[in-house]
Structure formats: C-alpha cells, structure tokens
Amino acid sequence: MRAIAPDLFIETPQGPRLLGGRRRESGEVVFPLPQGGERRFYEPMELSPHGLLWSWTVQRFRPKAPPYAGDEDERGFQPYAVGYVELPGEVIVEARLAFGAVEPRLGLAMRLEIVPFNHGADGVLQSCYIFRAEGA
Amino acid sequence: MSEVFIAGAGIHPFGRHELSGLDQGVFAARAALADAGVEWRDVQCAFGGSFAAGDADAALPRLGLTGVQFINVANGCATGGSALLSAYWAIKSGEFDLALVLGFDKHPRGSFNPAPADMGLPDWYGELGMMLTTQFFASKIQRYMALHGISRRTLGLVAEKAFANAVHAPHAWRRAPVALDDILNAQMVNDPLTKFMFCSPSEGGAALILASPARARQLGRDQIRLRGAAMRTRVKGSFEVFSPSLDIERGPSPAELAAKAAFEMAGLGPKDMQVLQLQDTESGAEIMHMAENGFCAHGEQEALIQAGATRIGGPMPVNTDGGCLACGEPIGASGLRQVYENVIQLRGQGGGRQVPGNPASGYTQVYGAPGVAAVTIIGR
Numbered sequence: 078m079r080a081i082a083p084d085l086f087i088e089t090p091q092g093p094r095l096l097g098g099r100r101r102e103s104g105e106v107v108f109p110l111p112q113g114g115e116r117r118f119y120e121p122m123e124l125s126p127h128g129l130l131w132s133w134t135v136q137r138f139r140p141k142a143p144p145y146a147g148d149e150d151e152r153g154f155q156p157y158a159v160g161y162v163e164l165p166g167e168v169i170v171e172a173r174l175a176f177g178a179v180e181p182r183l184g185l186a187m188r189l190e191i192v193p194f195n196h197g198a199d200g201v202l203q204s205c206y207i208f209r210a211e212g213a
Numbered sequence: 214m215s216e217v218f219i220a221g222a223g224i225h226p227f228g229r230h231e232l233s234g235l236d237q238g239v240f241a242a243r244a245a246l247a248d249a250g251v252e253w254r255d256v257q258c259a260f261g262g263s264f265a266a267g268d269a270d271a272a273l274p275r276l277g278l279t280g281v282q283f284i285n286v287a288n289g290c291a292t293g294g295s296a297l298l299s300a301y302w303a304i305k306s307g308e309f310d311l312a313l314v315l316g317f318d319k320h321p322r323g324s325f326n327p328a329p330a331d332m333g334l335p336d337w338y339g340e341l342g343m344m345l346t347t348q349f350f351a352s353k354i355q356r357y358m359a360l361h362g363i364s365r366r367t368l369g370l371v372a373e374k375a376f377a378n379a380v381h382a383p384h385a386w387r388r389a390p391v392a393l394d395d396i397l398n399a400q401m402v403n404d405p406l407t408k409f410m411f412c413s414p415s416e417g418g419a420a421l422i423l424a425s426p427a428r429a430r431q432l433g434r435d436q437i438r439l440r441g442a443a444m445r446t447r448v449k450g451s452f453e454v455f456s457p458s459l460d461i462e463r464g465p466s467p468a469e470l471a472a473k474a475a476f477e478m479a480g481l482g483p484k485d486m487q488v489l490q491l492q493d494t495e496s497g498a499e500i501m502h503m504a505e506n507g508f509c510a511h512g513e514q515e516a517l518i519q520a521g522a523t524r525i526g527g528p529m530p531v532n533t534d535g536g537c538l539a540c541g542e543p544i545g546a547s548g549l550r551q552v553y554e555n556v557i558q559l560r561g562q563g564g565g566r567q568v569p570g571n572p573a574s575g576y577t578q579v580y581g582a583p584g585v586a587a588v589t590i591i592g593r
Contacts, residue, residue: 082337097458108458109335131459134351135404136342141326144339159343160352161459169459171343183359194341205341 081194081203084110087123093191094123095206097168106168125164126189128208133160133174133181148195162187162208172206177213186211217304217439218429219591220422221249222556225317227417227540228386234266234416234543238317239275241418241546249422250432251311253277256422258303260296261315262286264544266416269296269315290581292316293419293548294444298587300423301442310428314421318543320414325582332455332583346494346582347411349454351403354497358405361512363500365405369397370518371496372409372538378525379535381565384550386415387539410496415541419549421556437559440574440590441478445470447584454582468492468505468578468586475588476507483507486590487572488558489529490551492580493536499523503531506578506588530568533558548579548587555591 080086086095098110098119111119139145139154149155158174158181179185187208194205223244225237232240238261246253253276261269262285270283288295293316300312324347329339338344357363373393379385391409399407429435447453450464476482483506491506493499500518504511508529517523523531534540534554537547555575558568574592 081340082335085337105460106458112335132352132356133404134348134355135401136345136348137401137403138324140342140345141323144326144329144336144344145342146340147342157342159348160355163461165461167461169461171457171459173341173343183356205337 078193078202078204081205084112086191086206089123092126093189093206094126095170095189097122097124108168108170124167124170128162128164128170128187130181130183130185130187131161131163131169132183133158146195172208175207175209175213177210179210179213215305215307216426217301218424218426218435219437219439219552219556220424220429220432220434221245221251222553223248223420224384224550224553225418226384227415227543227546227550230416234263234317234319234418235271237319237416237418238263238269238315238420239272241317241420242272242276242313242315245313245420245422249424249434251422254279255311256281256313257309257311258300259283259313259315260286260299261313262288262292262296262545263316263318264289264292266317266319266545269317272315289583289585290544291444291548291579291585291587292545294579294587297421297549297552297589298442298444301439304423304425307425310425312423314423314549315418316420316545316549317418318545319416320543322414325414327582334455334457338457344455346454347403350495350498351406353452354495354501355405357497357501363512363515365397367500367515367518368405368410368496369393371493371499372396374524375493375532375535375538378533378566379539381563382534382539385535385539386541387535406495406497412494412537412542415543417540417543417546417550419546419553421549421552436593437556438592440481440592441475442587442589443471443474443478444585444587445474451584453584466505466586467584468502468580471586471588472506472578475590479590479592481574481590481592486574486576487570488533488555488568488575489531490533490536490554490575490577491531492578493532493538494542494580496538498580499531499536502578502580506576525566525568533563533566533568544581548577551577551579552589552591559591559593
C-alpha cells in the first residue's frame with residue numbers, strides 16, 4: 078500500500094503524522110505542505126495526530142468523477158463523514174472522519190489514522206488519512 | 214464622481230431550458246434595453262460573463278456589431294457581480310453615460326466538479342472526495358448551529374419561505390410551495406441539509422442598463438440609484454470553500470467586508486434597507502449572511518425567522534423571489550438576478566411578492582467560490 082500522494086503524511090516510530098508546513102517568515106502553519114514554487118517558503122512540519130472536532134458533515138451522494146477517485150461505483154457508494162479537526166496550537170485540517178457509534182459534537186477528541194482508500198491507475202492499493210473519534 | 218442610475222433591468226426566467234445559455238443572456242439584454250427605452254447602438258460600454266456557457270461577447274453578432282467596447286468578465290461565482298461593479302466604475306468615473314451589464318449561464322445537472330489544479334489545489338484533495346461546495350456549506354452551518362443556537366426547524370423555514378415567495382415570481386424555477394415537514398424529512402444531502410435546503414445549478418440570464426444622471430433623466434429613468442457596490446475576496450482566518458486547512462485564529466468573511474464597504478459608500482446602514490436579497494446557496498447560508506451583512510447579531514436569526522421577520526410582510530424581507538433556493542444558481546446571472554428583483558420591488562412591480570410599504574432601498578449580496586462576496590445597495 079502506498080500513500081495517495083507523496084509528502085501528504087509520513088510514518089514515524091510513534092505512528093503516522095500529517096505533513097504540514099511552517100512558513101519560515103511568519104511561523105504560520107498550513108496543511109498540506111505546499112509544493113512547487115511555494116515549497117521553498119515552508120519548513121516541513123509533522124502535525125499532531127490528536128485534535129478536536131471543529132465541524133463536520135456527511136457526504137451522502139457519490140461526488141462526480143473526476144476529480145473523485147473512489148473505487149466504488151454509484152451503487153456501491155457508502156456515505157462518509159468529512160469535516161475539520163483543530164490541532165491545538167497548529168492549524169485546523171480538513172479530513173475524512175470516522176465516528177463509529179460516537180455522536181459527533183464540537184470539541185470531540187479525534188486521532189489520526191491511515192486507512193486504505195482506492196486503487197491507483199496501476200492497480201496498486203493506495204492509502205489516505207482520516208481522523209477517528211477517540212473510543213470509536 | 215458621477216452618481217449611477219439603474220435605467221433598465223431584464224431577465225430570462227431561471228430553470229432548465231432548450232435555449233443555449235448565450236441566447237438566454239441575449240434575451241435578458243434585449244429586455245433590459247427595452248426596459249430602459251434605449252437601442253443597443255446607444256450603449257457605450259458593456260461588461261458580461263458566464264461561468265460555463267461561453268464568452269459573453271458572443272452576444273455581439275446577435276445584439277449588433279456596433280463596435281461597442283465589450284469586456285468579458287470571468288470571476289468565479291462573482292462573475293455577474295464583477296461585471297456590474299465594472300460598469301458601475303465606468304459610469305461613476307464620468308467616462309461613460311450608458312453601460313450594459315450581462316450575465317448568463319447553463320450548468321449540467323448535479324454538483325459542481327471543479328478541477329483541483331484550476332484552484333491551485335493538489336489532486337488528492339479532489340480524489341478523496343473533499344472538494345465539494347455542498348460539504349463546505351454544510352460544515353459551516355453545522356458549526357454555526359452549535360455555536361449560535363440555530364435549530365433544524367429554522368433551516369427548514371428558510372426553504373419553506375423561498376418556495377412560498379417563488380410562487381409569485383415569474384422568473385423563478387421552483388414555483389410550487391413545499392410543506393415544512395416535507396423539507397425537514399426529505400433526503401439528506403450533506404448533514405444537516407436536505408435536498409430542499411440546497412439550491413441547484415440551473416440556467417438563466419439577467420441584464421442591467423446603468424446610466425449617468427444626465428442620461429437617466431433624459432430617458433426618464435432616474436428613479437433608482439446604485440448607491441454602493443463593492444466586492445471583496447477572502448482574508449486570513451475566513452472559513453472558505455475548498456480549504457484543506459484553516460487558521461485557528463478566525464477572521465472576518467468576505468461578505469462582512471463587502472457589506473461594510475458598500476454601506477460606507479452609500480452612507481447608509483443595515484437598518485435603512487427595506488428589501489434584502491442574500492446569497493442562499495443553501496438555507497444555512499441565508500441565516501449566516503443575515504448576520505455577516507449586519508442585519509442582526511449572530512444567533513438572533515433563530516427568533517427572527519421563527520417570528521416570520523424575513524417573510525414578505527415582515528420587517529426584513531429576505532429573498533423575495535425565492536432566492537437561489539427557488540431560482541437555482543446560474544453562476545453568471547445569479548448576482549444580477551438579485552439586483553433585478555430589487556429593482557422590481559422598488560418600482561412596486563412585485564405583484565403577489567411585493568414588499569408592502571413602498572420600499573425605497575434594496576440590498577443584495579452574492580457569495581461563492583473561492584471566497585468572494587459582492588454587495589449592492591440601491592435606492593430611490
């Protein structure tokens with residue numbers, strides 16, 4: 078399994094980490110780590126794997142493809158939660174979310190997880206990042 | 214600096230049509246010219262745009278090849294608002310006496326699916342299914358409801374009002390009333406918003422004729438002034454569509470900034486506005502925009518809407534033609550429709566949707582990707 082994009086998240090001995098960027102000039106933290114011409118203005122930064130739910134919704138129809146690249150077809154589509162998680166002192170990141178039986182509410186404790194997402198054009202299984210509610 | 218008058222307004226009904234987007238725009242332009250009592254050859258400059266239906270200057274062979282200075286405007290969801298702003302500046306500068314503003318569009322069914330790279334975003338953002346405007350609007354109202362005590366019933370009431378108003382608006386798309394329970398119990402699209410709480414991409418055209426004071430008087434069309442027009446893009450800390458990350462420190466929205474600028478230009482305040490057209494991409498947007506534009510404090514919407522304040526007979530009527538919820542959203546035309554509706558209201562031509570009391574001032578606000586808002590204030 079490979080990441081759906083390079084420089085999006087990394088594995089560390091302590092577990093996975095999203096890769097953000099700290100702007101050298103201002104200290105501002107952004108996610109993802111900017112690429113291309115903007116890359117040189119940012120110091121790569123491992124973001125906290127723990128955060129608090131900032132907002133959420135549930136995607137109940139299959140997004141149009143492209144750009145959506147889920148393996149499933151219209152019939153196999155399963156709604157997924159998506160929203161924002163505040164990483165205290167760093168930045169608020171957008172992510173797919175998993176709540177299990179936990180009722181979503183602002184401030185709910187969430188943790189980062191890497192999960193399988195789809196198969197690339199070459200048939201290789203690809204992973205993405207999600208935040209899962211603690212205890213879910 | 215010259216005053217600016219709205220001498221004419223025209224619209225092609227919104228909805229789904231056989232006609233091309235361009236032809237709907239041309240229809241609206243001809244209607245606006247006729248409404249102003251001018252010929253196309255009299256127009257000195259024109260600004261127009263569509264998001265998905267081609268270049269607006271393709272209207273020239275249809276309207277007439279007069280050599281007019283025609284500028285195509287492409288500015289995302291603010292395309293119509295930006296065309297209007299351009300014409301406003303042109304007349305206000307004193308350089309021109311008569312300008313046409315044109316916006317039209319024709320979108321495929323279903324949600325918008327922009328390419329991430331077109332917005333400077335990485336491909337994975339779209340591939341993972343996070344690049345949807347509907348998700349942004351749902352996430353924004355979800356947080357807002359929790360912070361400011363807005364109920365789901367209030368979301369439903371906004372949609373219920375939209376369809377009730379549209380019954381009386383010939384240019385609206387969805388003109389049948391929908392019961393509150395049907396709205397609340399309909400298929401969920403992006404929680405907490407059901408299908409009736411979202412507007413759909415649609416088709417339509419709208420056009421305005423702007424004139425200098427001398428030209429407006431000469432035409433006998435000097436009743437309605439464009440007193441203020443402003444557009445703002447996002448600033449740091451604003452919660453915007455297509456944002457993989459947000460700053461923890463929050464800032465003002467582009468609507469708040471555009472509202473403040475337009476009120477200053479007009480020398481008027483929110484309490485002076487008697488008919489409001491506020492961007493209602495979904496029910497929650499109308500609620501949040503009431504506060505962002507200064508018409509109430511955050512959280513007051515719950516009591517105001519429950520009491521009917523935003524209905525046509527209420528003290529702050531909002532979206533008298535059903536707004537985007539009932540008209541759909543042809544991006545290039547949508548902001549101009551709002552101004553068209555206010556012109557109709559200020560002329561007292563609203564029929565069954567006319568705001569009582571002879572309203573003398575109207576306010577419009579459009580919002581869209583990637584974080585732009587445009588405001589107009591008109592007055593008699």
